[in-house]
Amino acid sequence: MRRIAATAAFIQAACYLFGFLLLATTMNPGNTEGWTAVNRLEFVLERATLFQIWNILIYVVFGISLVALTTALHRLLDFPDRPWMSIASPFGYIWAGLVIASGMIASVGLTAVEKIHENQPQEAASLWSALGVVQNGLGGGVEVVGGVWVLLISLWSWRSGIMLPTWLNVIGAIVGSAGILTLVPSLSSLGAVFGLTQIVWFIGLGAVLLQIVPHQRRMDSSG
Numbered sequence: 001m002r003r004i005a006a007t008a009a010f011i012q013a014a015c016y017l018f019g020f021l022l023l024a025t026t027m028n029p030g031n032t033e034g035w036t037a038v039n040r041l042e043f044v045l046e047r048a049t050l051f052q053i054w055n056i057l058i059y060v061v062f063g064i065s066l067v068a069l070t071t072a073l074h075r076l077l078d079f080p081d082r083p084w085m086s087i088a089s090p091f092g093y094i095w096a097g098l099v100i101a102s103g104m105i106a107s108v109g110l111t112a113v114e115k116i117h118e119n120q121p122q123e124a125a126s127l128w129s130a131l132g133v134v135q136n137g138l139g140g141g142v143e144v145v146g147g148v149w150v151l152l153i154s155l156w157s158w159r160s161g162i163m164l165p166t167w168l169n170v171i172g173a174i175v176g177s178a179g180i181l182t183l184v185p186s187l188s189s190l191g192a193v194f195g196l197t198q199i200v201w202f203i204g205l206g207a208v209l210l211q212i213v214p215h216q217r218r219m220d221s222s223g
Contacts (some may be wrong), residue, residue, distance in 0.1 A: 001075050001076055002072070002076065002209040003210070004068055004071075004072045005068075005072035005073055005205070005206075005209050006205070006209035007068075009069055009202045009203070010206040011062075011065040012062055012065050012066065012202045013199050015062040015065070016062075016198065018057055019054060020195070020196070020199075026050060027050070027054065037122075037128070037129055038122060038124075040125070040128075041113065041117065041125045042121075044110070045110075045113075045117060048114060051110065052107060055103050055107050055110075056103065056107065059100060059139065060100055063097070063103065064100070066092060066095060066099065067093065067096045069092070070096065070149070071089075073092075074089040077156060077157060077162050077163065082160075084160075088148075088149060088153055088156065089149075091145055091148045091152065094145050095139075095146045095149055099139040101139070102138040102139030105135050105138065106131065106135050109127070109128065109131040109135075110128075112127070141191065142191075143178075143191055143195075144180050146194070146198075147175070147178065147180040147181075148176065148180060150176040150179065150198070151175075151176025151179075151180065153172060154171075154172025154175075154176060157169050158173075164208060165208060168208060171201050174197055175197045175201050178193040179191075179194040
């Protein structure tokens with residue numbers, strides 16, 4: 001179970017790294033001052049194949065790995081007489097569903113928009129903008145669901161002393177808090193903090209799970 005969780009965590013970190021790397025290089029349009037919605041769409045369409053690969057990895061592969069990680073962490077951290085993981089784990093599954101749905105909307109949407117663009121570029125740009133709003137609402141612009149999941153796992157592990165070291169739980173608390181705060185429109189830029197710090201959390205989680213020896217389970221008698 002630890003190997004499953006560690007593998008899933010490393011895959012998710014790799015998806016994040018690939019996504020950020022591509023956004024900083026090939027998928028970075030540079031100075032877009034004066035660009036219209038049609039210009040922005042055409043930039044994506046010129047890189048349609050690369051965009052689809054990027055989209056599948058950072059959304060679909062990430063979401064599938066998240067299901068595996070959520071399940072494994074639930075098994076590793078759960079106590080039958082404590083409800084904490086029964087509350088935390090559904091947020092992981094919900095997040096996975098939202099992320100996968102977000103990726104599917106972008107993938108199917110790009111194909112539809114590409115066809116419309118051949119004869120009606122302005123209408124295609126409008127549709128692409130509308131799809132972007134839906135996608136951001138599901139899994140790109142607000143990271144509250146993922147933030148709640150990471151925060152609950154980190155607080156539970158920290159409080160109970162189960163398996164994960166304190167430094168990793170501190171990072172998890174930062175990740176979770178940043179994700180939850182993206183719910184505030186003026187703090188939406190914390191989405192980048194959420195993503196970057198979560199790369200560290202995923203890598204740390206995978207490393208700890210691979211090298212960990214059978215760890216004592218300590219529970220506060222007060223529950």
